[in-house]
Amino acid sequence: MPAPGNAAYLDRYAQSLMGVFGRPKAVLCRGEGCYVWDANGKRYLDLLAGIAVNALGHGHPMVVEAITRQAASLIHVSNFFASPPQIELAERLLAVAGAPAGSAVFFANSGTEAIEAAIKLSRRTGRTALVAAEAAFHGRTTGALALTYKKAYREPFAPLIGPVTHVPLNDEAALRSAVDRDVGALFLEPIQGEAGVVAADPAYLRLARELTIASDTLLIIDEVQTGVGRTGTWFAFQQAGIVPDAITVAKGLGAGVPIGAMITFGPDVSGLLTAGQHGTTFGGNPLAAAVGLAVLDTIETDDLLAHVTSVGNHLVDSVAALSHPMISGVRGAGLLRAIELSAHVSAVVADRALAAGFIVNAPTPDVLRLTPPLIVTTAQIDSFVAALPALLTGLEPTS
Numbered sequence: 001m002p003a004p005g006n007a008a009y010l011d012r013y014a015q016s017l018m019g020v021f022g023r024p025k026a027v028l029c030r031g032e033g034c035y036v037w038d039a040n041g042k043r044y045l046d047l048l049a050g051i052a053v054n055a056l057g058h059g060h061p062m063v064v065e066a067i068t069r070q071a072a073s074l075i076h077v078s079n080f081f082a083s084p085p086q087i088e089l090a091e092r093l094l095a096v097a098g099a100p101a102g103s104a105v106f107f108a109n110s111g112t113e114a115i116e117a118a119i120k121l122s123r124r125t126g127r128t129a130l131v132a133a134e135a136a137f138h139g140r141t142t143g144a145l146a147l148t149y150k151k152a153y154r155e156p157f158a159p160l161i162g163p164v165t166h167v168p169l170n171d172e173a174a175l176r177s178a179v180d181r182d183v184g185a186l187f188l189e190p191i192q193g194e195a196g197v198v199a200a201d202p203a204y205l206r207l208a209r210e211l212t213i214a215s216d217t218l219l220i221i222d223e224v225q226t227g228v229g230r231t232g233t234w235f236a237f238q239q240a241g242i243v244p245d246a247i248t249v250a251k252g253l254g255a256g257v258p259i260g261a262m263i264t265f266g267p268d269v270s271g272l273l274t275a276g277q278h279g280t281t282f283g284g285n286p287l288a289a290a291v292g293l294a295v296l297d298t299i300e301t302d303d304l305l306a307h308v309t310s311v312g313n314h315l316v317d318s319v320a321a322l323s324h325p326m327i328s329g330v331r332g333a334g335l336l337r338a339i340e341l342s343a344h345v346s347a348v349v350a351d352r353a354l355a356a357g358f359i360v361n362a363p364t365p366d367v368l369r370l371t372p373p374l375i376v377t378t379a380q381i382d383s384f385v386a387a388l389p390a391l392l393t394g395l396e397p398t399s
């Protein structure tokens with residue numbers, strides 16, 4: 001009997017999985033490098049990488065080797081015990097984050113859990129008020145959800161923790177009036193990914209640092225989407241020249257294996273959570289930590305930070321060279337990019353791209369988001385850029 005195709009699988013999906021994600025676009029069965037294949041045998045260039053997760057693409061030998069080696073040795077220990085990969089990954093993360101002596105890592109299993117840890121950290125300041133940005137996305141668990149801006153995500157679950165004040169991003173006056181001595185923490189994404197790749201100005205991040213120092217508020221930079229090389233530096237905050245109180249990390253760190261982390265900077269912040277005040281069964285388990293180490297090693301040995309910057313710039317230049325009336329620009333940094341469209345057609349274009357064998361997504365009506373594996377080549381980017389005019393056929397800019 002032939003293997004089931006997309007349609008047969010998706011019927012079974014609809015009968016057995018909760019409907020929170022809507023109907024998936026296809027059923028993916030295998031991947032290699034920057035390509036994936038669906039249940040009908042169709043090949044796609046994966047320019048989304050599981051939303052900035054598969055940093056080394058699919059089936060990368062370093063990831064496969066790390067999983068295989070570690071699985072054969074030790075997959076899990078409780079937090080009654082430590083493991084060498086857990087300790088080594090914490091040390092390496094502190095080093096690449098440029099964290100000062102006395103800094104610390106808490107391992108979790110996802111981005112939203114890293115944010116939960118940061119919210120609990122903020123509670124230990126003795127203050128409950130939080131500030132985040134409008135359009136922010138920090139996760140879906142009930143604590144993180146209070147920081148996430150979109151009403152449709154939040155309101156069905158009200159009341160959430162708070163008070164949370166959402167300020168317009170890059171509005172310095174609004175930030176000045178929101179951050180005061182009642183605020184436990186200010187949460188900011190250096191580039192808002194889910195909002196359609198919208199960057200915080202470096203000057204705004206520096207002001208955020210000044211204001212939070214002046215009011216003894218924690219500055220927590222959410223690097224879940226921007227971290228681990230995605231924007232061309234280890235972490236995006238490093239491009240603004242600030243030192244935050246904590247960062248949250250997940251996605252690319254595990255290259256597809258679930259992991260999250262909160263990194264606290266310096267002994268005072270790191271001492272806010274003490275023995276017994278937080279925990280998790282799986283966080284920092286040896287398997288996930290071994291993969292995290294393989295990711296950091298590969299980024300370093302293959303010089304992927306420079307590669308991300310150069311391929312990202314190549315994307316910007318080659319899309320600009322199209323001079324297409326339906327494209328108004330490319331924004332973002334490194335390989336976290338948005339192609340700005342001149343009309344609200346991104347969902348149609350993303351569907352056409354899929355049909356043409358390219359995976360991208362449409363986080364907002366006029367934006368195509370690309371978060372490819374950090375190993376994507378200029379030739380692979382060129383194949384997508386060459387396809388773009390056909391994907392935009394018949395669409396008109398909004399006047």
Ligand code: PLP
Pocket residue numbers: 051110111112113115137138139140189193194222223224225250251
């Ligand atoms: N924070 C940011 C900036 C994110 O982009 C995301 C997910 O997209 C999250 C937090 C939540 O991460 P997770 O989906 O792993 O819980």
